[in-house]
Amino acid sequence: MKITAAYTDLYQLSMAQVYFKTKPDGRAVFDYYYRSNPFDGGYAIFTGLENVLEILENLKFAESDLNFLKQHGFESAFLDYLKTFRFNGNIRSSREGDVVFPNRPILQVEANIIEAQIIETMLLNLLNFQTLIATKANRIRHSAKNATLLDMGLRRAHATGGYYASRAAIIGGFDGTSNVKAAEDFNISASGTMAHSFIQSYGDELQAFRDFAKVRPKNCVLLIDTYNTLRSGLQNAITVAKEMEEAGEQLLGVRLDSGDLAYLAKQTRKILDEANLGYVKIVASNQLDEYVIKSLKEQGAPIDIYGVGTNLVTGKPDAALGGVYKLSEFNGTPRIKLSENIIKVSLPYKKQVYRILDKNGMFYGADAVAMFTEGAVDYMEHPFDATKNMSLKGFDYEAVLQDVMTEGKKVSPSRTVTEIANYSKSRLEKLPEEYKRFQNPHIYKIGLSAQLKQERDKLVLKHKF
C-alpha cells in the first residue's frame, strides 16, 4: 500500500471541508507529544521522523482517493482543492533518535489548518508506533549489554507494521533483522539462521546440517533443538563444524530455541569449547524480552546473540504509545484544551523546549518549555504544583526543536538508519543511569517558563465554566 493523503481519518476531511468554506487561510500550530512513558520506563526514543518528512514532501491524493471521497458526499469545489493538495507547512522537531519525555512538545507543525489537520493521522500513526518499538528495542539493548541483537519479529508483527518495526528496532539499538524488505529499503543488516521445518523435512538432522553448511557456509547458524539439544543437535553441529574446518570454513553458531536457555547455553558452551570450537557462537531465541534477557545475563548464560520477535515488534505489554496532536495556536492566538484530568490540559502557544545540561554536557534531568517568543529561560516551574520550581541560572542548554521542514520542503539533512541509531546511542550516553532502570525509574523533570504557565492558567480560567 502506497501512503497517499487519504491515509487519514474521515473526520479530518470532514473538518477540512468546513475549514475550506469558512476559514481557508487559517494558520494553525499543533504540538505532537505523549503523556506517559511506555513500559513504565523513564524515557522514550523518538523515531519515525525521516519517514514522515519523506511522505509529507510527496503527499498527494490519488485520483482513486478523490473518486472514493466523491462517493462519501464531499463537494466538488473541495475535491478540486484536494486535487492540488500539498503540504506546504513548517515543522520544528526533536531530532529522530533523541531521548524524549512526556508532556513536552516533541514536534510542532505550523501550517494552513486544512493541511495540518489532514496530516495528523499519518503523523501520529508513524511516530507513535516507531517510537514505541524503538523504546522497547532500547530496553532490550539495555539488558543485553554488548550482545548482538537480531529482530526476528516480522511474522508476529501487526501486519505491515513489521516493516517499520524493523527500522525502529535498529534505531533502538538492534544490530540486524531477519526482515528482508526492511533491510533492503532501510539499508540495515539482514541476517538469519534456519527453521525447524528444514530439519524436519530431512528427518535426518545431520544431513540437514551438512547440506545447509555446504550451500550456505557463510554466517551459518544451525538450529539444534529440533529433537534433543545436547544429545543430538549439538553433536551433529560439532560434526558439521569439524567438516567445515576441513573445507576451510567456520561455523558461525548454533541456535537454542526452547528449554532452559541458561542451562542449555552453559552446557553448549562447555561442550563446544571442549571440542575446540570456542569460536562457535551461541544464539538464543524463544519469547525473549528485556526481562528474560536480564535474567539470562544474571544467570551467567554465555549467549552471544539474542533473536527477539513477538515481544519487540508488538511492543508488548503496551499496545500503543498514546502520542497526541493538539492545537496550540490559531491565527496567532493561543488555544487550549481543558480536561478534568489536569495532566491532560494542553499547552498553548508556539513553543521551544530547552534541554538542561550539566557541566559535563550530560543531561541534567530537566527540559524547560517556554513560549517561542521568550527565548531561553533561566527559571522553570512545575506544570501543576505551585510549590515546585527550579532556577536554571548558570546551566548550559540546548534548544530542542529545530527546523526540519520549511514550506513543505525538508531542510534537515537526511540521515541513514545507522546514523540515527548512532545518534540515539550518543544521546542515551548523556542520560544518567537512574532514568534507564526498569523499576521506578527516576522522573525526568518537565517545567514551564513562568510566562507560559501564567498564560496557560489565564486561558484555563477564561474557558472554565
Ligand SMILES: Nc1ncnc2c1ncn2[C@@H]1O[C@H](COP(=O)(O)OP(=O)(O)OP(=O)(O)O)[C@@H](O)[C@H]1O
Ligand atoms: N533460564 C531461563 N531463565 C529465564 N527465562 C527463561 C530461561 N530459559 C527460558 N526462558 C524463557 O521461558 C519461556 C519458556 O517458554 P515455554 O514454556 O514455551 O518453554 P519452551 O521450552 O519454549 O517449550 P517448547 O518446547 O514448547 O517451545 C520463554 O519465554 C523463554 O525465553
Ligand SMILES: O=P(O)(O)OC[C@H]1O[C@H](OP(=O)(O)OP(=O)(O)O)[C@H](O)[C@@H]1O
Ligand atoms: O519467539 P519470538 O521472540 O517471537 O521469536 C521468533 C520465533 O519465531 C520462530 O519460531 P516459529 O515457531 O515461528 O518458527 P520456527 O519453526 O522457525 O521455529 C523462531 O524460532 C523464534 O522462536
Ligand SMILES: O=C(O)c1cccnc1
Ligand atoms: O533467522 C531466524 O532464525 C529466524 C527468523 C525469523 C523468525 N525466527 C527465526
